Amino acid sequence: MxxxxxxxxxxxxxxxxxxxxxxxxxxxxxxxxxxxxxxxxxxxxxxxxxxxxxxxxxxxxxxxxxxxxxxxxxxxxxxxxxxxxxxxxxxxxxxxxxxxxxxxxxxxxxxxxxxxxxxxxxxxxxxxxxxxxxxxxxxxxxxxxxxxVDSEHSAILQCLRGEEHHHVERLILTASGGPFRTLAKEQFHTITVADALNHPTWRMGNKITIDSATLMNKGLEVIEARWLFDLPASQIHVVIHPQSIIHSMVEFRDGSTKAQLGFPDMKIPIQYALMYPERPHAPYRRLDFSAVQQMTFSEPDLEKFECLALAFKALEMGGTATTVLNAANEVAVEKFLAGEISFSSIPRLIEAALAHYAPHHNATFDDIVRIDAETRQRSQQFAATLQDK
Ligand SMILES: NC(=O)c1ccc[n+]([C@@H]2O[C@H](COP(=O)([O-])OP(=O)(O)OC[C@H]3O[C@@H](n4cnc5c(N)ncnc54)[C@H](OP(=O)(O)O)[C@@H]3O)[C@@H](O)[C@H]2O)c1
The missing domain is CATH 3.40.50.720 (NAD(P)-binding Rossmann-like Domain)
Structure with missing residues (x-):
């Protein structure tokens, strides 16, 4: 065979x-x-x-x-x-x-x-x-x-194996917090492209690295989790865990919580997805618990990281609001990387796009393609009016 x-x-x-x-x-x-x-x-x-x-x-x-x-x-x-x-x-x-x-x-x-x-x-x-x-x-x-393939969703998939869907109380997605976790919001206007591309834990493509700096990446992951695991936003929680050792957790109705841990290396969740449900031996770096000094957790600051709040808002709005969120974010990230808008303007652009569109429910594929294109065009125009280049 x-x-x-x-x-x-x-x-x-x-x-x-x-x-x-x-x-x-x-x-x-x-x-x-x-x-x-x-x-x-x-x-x-x-x-x-x-x-x-x-x-x-x-x-x-x-x-x-x-x-x-x-x-x-x-x-x-x-x-x-x-x-x-x-x-x-x-x-x-x-x-x-x-x-x-x-x-x-x-x-x-x-x-x-x-x-x-x-x-x-x-x-x-x-x-x-x-x-x-x-x-x-x-x-x-x-x-x-x-x-x-995302490490958080791979972690949740692993925690859910052998469990009943109705036994889940909530999913807890961990987030490193990105490079600006401890920077005061008042300093956000000073952030350069090089600062934002310097992620503390992961080496990734430019777009996801900027999304990680704004915490939009976590917002996109919340939406991804909503669909993959068929749970509403109210059952998906985000916790800041700067050490990135726990990749995510599932809390069950009886008060028990399962977590998946590992050295942060994308090859581990990639292999799990390619081989699922097998786990053949692989020599990726192991977690050395004696070297783990501490694991800390805190609530994300939604006033500081507005993109995460906007993602939750879009998910609540439902329908094509998340299509609009994504299109405006892609335009904003592209413009930030090109030096055309400031880091602080990224959420402004997304907020403006969400305010403009009433979400469309039961959208077809063609509706999604059209709404994506319209939002991009409008966001380009809105970006041109921003005074912060
Ligand atoms: N990187 C990570 O650790 C990580 C972790 C979890 C999830 N993800 C997700 O995985 C996806 C890929 O991330 P990445 O970091 O691997 O991105 P990346 O390094 O920027 O790679 C993107 C790939 O797509 C190609 N590409 C770019 N724009 C395209 C277009 N318009 N049409 C067709 N191909 C296009 C690129 O080709 P060229 O190389 O020729 O430009 C490259 O092969 C993203 O959705 C990200 O959120 C990434």
């Missing part, structure tokens, strides 16, 4: 994509890399092609595809654009899709993969933030596994 799983990694050149390939390289008899994709990092994609010999790759633009075609000389199929991403996510020679694109771009290929009956290891939390209802309906309809 062939136990090898054929894997397509959407976003193989990113932080999660690279760590996924590291995990896969440890288990050559369990996995075969079928397809890899990049946005524009053609050099790294070429190295990955040489090492993993996928059947095909996808890049977003024709100019990059032409360069790659010359380099691979017919040995690897080269596809282009969102169509190419959807094509490789649905091919019959793929068993599991790793969805590790960043942002809204992940939605369509992830949905297509589910509709084609593929199991999905989901890193791209934005997929559930913008289209949670549609995605979870598709997961049920096509009877596929949607396995979280």
């Amino acid at each position: 062939n136990l090898q799983k054929n894997i397509a990694i959407l976003g193989s050149t990113g932080s999660i994509g690279r760590s996924t390939l590291d995990v896969i390289a440890r288990f050559p008899d369990r996995f075969r890399v079928s397809y890899l994709t990049a946005h524009r990092n053609v050099d790294l994609l070429r190295e990955q092609i040489e090492r993993f010999k996928p059947r095909g790759v996808v890049v977003l633009e024709n100019c990059h595809a032409s360069v790659l075609k010359k380099l691979v000389n017919g040995a690897t199929e080269v596809l282009v654009g969102e169509e190419g991403l959807c094509e490789v996510a649905t091919r019959s020679d793929v068993d599991l899709v790793v969805s590790s694109l960043v942002g809204f771009a992940g939605l369509r290929p992830t949905l297509r993969a589910i509709e084609a009956g593929k199991d999905v290891a989901l890193a791209n939390k934005e997929t559930l933030v913008v289209g949670g209802e549609i995605i979870m309906n598709a997961v049920r309809k096509h009877d596929v596994r949607l396995l979280p």
Whole structure:
């Protein structure tokens, strides 16, 4: 019997994509890399092609595809654009899709993969933030596994194994608090892009690193948890735990709490998602409890970290409010990274977008795409009126 799983990694050149390939390289008899994709990092994609010999790759633009075609000389199929991403996510020679694109771009290929009956290891939390209802309906309809890669959701999945859904009182997502946990809000206007990219615990792509600094990442994770574990916002709690040793917890109705702990290394939850429910041996760094000086916990400061409060608000508003939240946040983060708006303006942009749109309930996929595009356009216009460049 062939136990090898054929894997397509959407976003193989990113932080999660690279760590996924590291995990896969440890288990050559369990996995075969079928397809890899990049946005524009053609050099790294070429190295990955040489090492993993996928059947095909996808890049977003024709100019990059032409360069790659010359380099691979017919040995690897080269596809282009969102169509190419959807094509490789649905091919019959793929068993599991790793969805590790960043942002809204992940939605369509992830949905297509589910509709084609593929199991999905989901890193791209934005997929559930913008289209949670549609995605979870598709997961049920096509009877596929949607396995979280995010360390918090992986922790919750592990805590929930063997438990009854109705026994859960609440989920407790831990957050490191990011680099500005102890900085006074009055100092937020001094934060530079370099300061915000300097995350204390994790090395990640730029977008999630800024989201971690504003705590929007935790807000997106709360929304992701709402859909993955089918619980309302009132049963999802966030606690600041700067040591990032406990990755998240589940509290049960009888007062018992289960936590999942580990050295912070994304390869551990990635391997769990790829191998679920198996736990083959892997040499990742172990927690040395004698070296753990302390574990501290505190409530997040929602006045200081307004993005987290806005995410809770959007979840409460329901419908497409979280699509609006995500689109405005993506525009705000892009503009902050480009030096066009200040760190303090990120929540302003999101707040303005949420105030403008009445949430649309029972939205179709096309509604979501339209609302995303409209919010982006409006947020661009709003950003241009801000006086803080
Ligand atoms: N990094 C982490 O530790 C971590 C942990 C938990 C969850 N996540 C989630 O995982 C996802 C990926 O994060 P990351 O840190 O790996 O991001 P990243 O390092 O920025 O990588 C993103 C990947 O997507 C590609 N890409 C970017 N924009 C694209 C577009 N418009 N269309 C198609 N491909 C595109 C990039 O290609 P190029 O390299 O060519 O630009 C790259 O391969 C995010 O949703 C994030 O929230 C990440």
